[in-house]
Amino acid sequence: MVVDNGRRRPTIEDVAAAAGVSRGTVSRVLNGGVNVSPTALAAVNKAIKQTGYVVNTHARSLVTQRSGSVAFILSEPQEKFFEDPNFQVLLRGCTQALAEHDMPLLLSIADSEQDRERVVRFISGGHIDGALLFSVHAGNPVVSRLASLGIPAVTCGLPIGHEFDLAYVAVNEAEGGRLATAHLARLGRRRIATVTGPLDTPGGRDRLKGYKDGLEEAGLALDQKLIAHGDYTRISGQLAMEKLLKQDPELDAVFVASDLMALGAMDALARAGRSIPGDVAVVGFDDSPSATSAIPALTTVRQPFKRICEEMVRLLLALLDGQEPAAVILPAELVIRETA
Amino acid sequence: MVVDNGRRRPTIEDVAAAAGVSRGTVSRVLNGGVNVSPTALAAVNKAIKQTGYVVNTHARSLVTQRSGSVAFILSEPQEKFFEDPNFQVLLRGCTQALAEHDMPLLLSIADSEQDRERVVRFISGGHIDGALLFSVHAGNPVVSRLASLGIPAVTCGLPIGHEFDLAYVAVNEAEGGRLATAHLARLGRRRIATVTGPLDTPGGRDRLKGYKDGLEEAGLALDQKLIAHGDYTRISGQLAMEKLLKQDPELDAVFVASDLMALGAMDALARAGRSIPGDVAVVGFDDSPSATSAIPALTTVRQPFKRICEEMVRLLLALLDGQEPAAVILPAELVIRETA
DNA sequence: CTGAAAGCGCTTACAG
DNA sequence: CTGAAAGCGCTTACAG
Structure with missing residues (x-):
């Protein structure tokens, strides 16, 4: 039962009065209940329910010097x-x-x-x-x-x-890039391209590193013609893919450093008449909601x-x-x- | 210049001391500067800069009983x-x-x-x-x-x-639905369908009302076979469109109550082999970012x-x-x- | 285990 | 226009 005395919110004082203890004790209960007798604890908890008390965070923050947010x-x-x-x-x-x-x-x-x-x-x-x-x-x-x-x-x-x-x-990040690239190599792809993110971001830099590791592991040579950069936007993925296709029309796979850019890359591949994954296999990064809703559904590296x-x-x-x-x-x- | 006395943040007291006035006067300056002499105002403002003072919102909220957020x-x-x-x-x-x-x-x-x-x-x-x-x-x-x-x-x-x-x-909402429908009618479409939002939302209910108004205005009959419902998700738009195509394969336009559902509807149309806008014209609602990035770009009702x-x-x-x-x-x- | 008391940093009548 | 003072609602040593 909530008692509403007029309009004012109940304070710790009201609870103390209702419980028959001091403000200090109520406060102790509020802050973990250490050094409080079971009797007092029960009385205070009951009084809290009864009064509908909610701590005033501003008052608390003022003394604790913590905002709590x-x-x-x-x-x-x-x-x-x-x-x-x-x-x-x-x-x-x-x-x-x-x-x-x-x-x-x-x-x-x-x-x-x-x-x-x-x-x-x-x-x-x-x-x-x-x-x-x-x-x-x-x-x-x-x-x-x-x-x-x-x-x-x-x-x-x-x-x-x-x-x-x-x-x-x-x-x-690097392991993710390596996994993606290794998967493409395992599928028999030999001209594996990549669209990176900005190189001043960890995702741009390290996923590229993973791509290189994966290539090396599969015994594939690194080819600058197969590397293009995006900025994580969909359109940048599309532009990068177009550039890659121009630089190496024979590419048969691409690891794209984000799902959104992968969607853009898929747009570009579709426009260029390449089938996915028939002509070009695509792996994204993130496992964002757009990966599942893409058509065809996107193979990707999951970020938890x-x-x-x-x-x-x-x-x-x-x-x-x-x-x-x-x-x-x-x-x-x-x-x-x-x-x- | 910011003076950092040890670690503690400057308080209104520090500002008052620096300005040679009372806390009350500083507070008045902070709260709009009414009833403050130009001299005092200047001194306080200078002291605020000097001390790097920032109001403590918790203390303020405690007395004003307002959280400010x-x-x-x-x-x-x-x-x-x-x-x-x-x-x-x-x-x-x-x-x-x-x-x-x-x-x-x-x-x-x-x-x-x-x-x-x-x-x-x-x-x-x-x-x-x-x-x-x-x-x-x-x-x-x-x-x-x-x-x-x-x-x-x-x-x-x-x-x-x-x-x-x-x-x-x-x-x-209703006016938006009417505009969309009128536009389709003006384009010469005669079997205009609609995908609504949930009817317990204003967007579901009132955009449908606008659709009906638009139909009537154009002298077109209302046909329940041309109405399907979605829940604002993309997939629901797709399912609703599939249902509409089944109910009336001859439909030549659709007003969809959200852009996202419109995207789903476009998926369904593409799968059914209908060209957009050739076979079926589509109008969405929202003018969300997805409208511009859709292919083809979506005609829609803009929400500001x-x-x-x-x-x-x-x-x-x-x-x-x-x-x-x-x-x-x-x-x-x-x-x-x-x-x- | 508990209460009385100081104090967190501000605002705002109040008196002048 | 200004200062002194009360008070917002809490926490936390401190003494017992």
Whole structure:
């Protein structure tokens, strides 16, 4: 039963009165119940229910000097955010992982210079305890600012240039690239091309490394004509594929460093009249929702996004707890569907 | 120049000392500068810069009883959230509109019974001042709870069942449906089908109404065989289109109540060997990013998402200011591309 | 195990 | 226009 005395929200004082104890005891119950007698505990819990008490987080934060919330920072130009299905998965995953700790997620989008200023100001203003960072190109100013301010932060993907002063969670990018390439070689493909991401991102750099490893492992020569670059957008995948087809019309496979770019590459292949996987086998990266809905369904390297989010939140909470920044590398996994 | 005295953040006390005034005066400057002499104002502003002072929002919220943040609540099953590109646009638009008022956006996802409980608890706990609500089916429990708790809330789209106790922003759905249908009729199409959204959503219900209006206006008869229903997912659009083709193989146009479903419908048409727009003209709804990237590019009814977000935030701030709930209806606009 | 008390950093009547 | 002071609702040594 919830008692509503007028309009005002019940405070710890009301609970104390109802339970016949002091405010201190109520507070102790609220904070884990240590040094509280079973009798008092029961009385307080009953009083909490009875009064419908909910802690005032502002009052609590004022004394604990902790805000109890974290920011999800997207420092990416707007178009990519719009287009990339991975962000939604990550946003949701983090929201849920945080919710399990009863922490709200503050969304901050910092894709312009001005926004970045605001976001950094906001964060250094102590409004949040820590940050979850996404889409981190080498040299991203938000990342450096956070790192130099010493604000607890965890990045998704290896933060190039801050490998040692920031915590991060990443899939084993190189291994993923190697798995994809090895799979294509195993299928008997001999002219395996690749579309990379930007080389100032870990996904661009390391998936390419994996591609090279896979080629070498299969005894295939590295050929610069078979390498093109994209920026993770669908259209960039299409353009890169067109370029590759021009450079080497005989190519029979392609490893594309993201599913979205793979979709673009498939558009280009279709327009060029190549069948998939008959003429050209395609492997993507991410296992994003678009991979399954593609026609034909995309063979890809899976990033365990849910797990990534959980680990990011875990790492961030550990940082808030005073632990040192750590890195978590998750295994990549090949998901075989129809395109290869 | 920022002075860092040890590790502790400067407080209003530090600013007062630096400016040679009382805390009260500093606070007055912070809150608009009324009743402050030009001299004091200048001194305080200088001291703020000098000390690098940033207001402690928790302390402020504790006394003002306002949190200064609002929640973006998504009460939608997970799959749709993942798939629907509109959410990203809305999320971004609201984040930005709010940022202009220096208010952070808290993201809450309430797609399960349990999540809903948490979200309602969170909100009634006073952690936020108001809510922005999305994807509102009639009878959504979160909506009713918010409405009955009297928490300032603005919904995106007409909140069926709460038309009069909640503020909302919506595009003129019926007019959009009418425009789409009229356009198809004007193109000479005579067997115009429609794929609706769920009829317990304003978009499902009212776009269908517009379709009927458009038909009538063009002197075309309403035929139940030409109406099928989807749930805004791509696959549902495909299934609905397949059903329509079965029910009336002679249909020559279709108005689909969302772009995403239109994409699904186009998949079905392609599989059935119908050319677009040659055999069947297609008009979508939303003008989401997927409309432009579709091949062929989708003719659609534009929802002014950016404007919608701005109006939602404006309305919410007005509610927080004590104004009565209002409704804003924005005009729909036809965007002609390649499919019709 | 418990209560009384100080204090977190701000805002806002109130008196002048 | 300005300062002194009360108070927002909590946590946490401290003493017992």
